[in-house]
Amino acid sequence: MTKHRLYTTAFSSVYPLYVTKAERKGRTKQEVDTIICWLTGYSEQQLAMLTKDQTTFEAFFADAPQMQERRLLIKGVVCGVRVENVEDPLMREIRYLDKLIDELAKGKALEKILR
Numbered sequence: 001m002t003k004h005r006l007y008t009t010a011f012s013s014v015y016p017l018y019v020t021k022a023e024r025k026g027r028t029k030q031e032v033d034t035i036i037c038w039l040t041g042y043s044e045q046q047l048a049m050l051t052k053d054q055t056t057f058e059a060f061f062a063d064a065p066q067m068q069e070r071r072l073l074i075k076g077v078v079c080g081v082r083v084e085n086v087e088d089p090l091m092r093e094i095r096y097l098d099k100l101i102d103e104l105a106k107g108k109a110l111e112k113i114l115r
Contacts, residue, residue: 007058025105041066061093
């Protein structure tokens with residue numbers, strides 16, 4: 001079985017899209033970083049390095065220091081798919097991140113996003 005193309009995509013190639021989406025809605029890069037660090041357990045320094053190298057999404061999540069336990073509380077639809085119903089564990093983690101960035105871009109308070 002072949003891997004989804006997104007799994008082999010470099011995190012560093014998608015990260016600027018997350019930041020751009022947030023900034024277009026008046027949010028900041030720092031808020032995006034806060035969300036990613038909360039979800040994955042990466043430090044700001046580790047995240048800064050990952051935004052510059054070719055680490056794939058698969059490795060990004062596999063090597064995450066400590067995935068946030070409360071991520072399981074993330075519910076809703078992103079890209080037409082209900083995140084809590086995604087069966088593939090890696091795709092679910094990616095969708096969790098997408099959903100958090102969507103909530104940020106829609107103006108939700110950071111405190112509520114970080115459940």
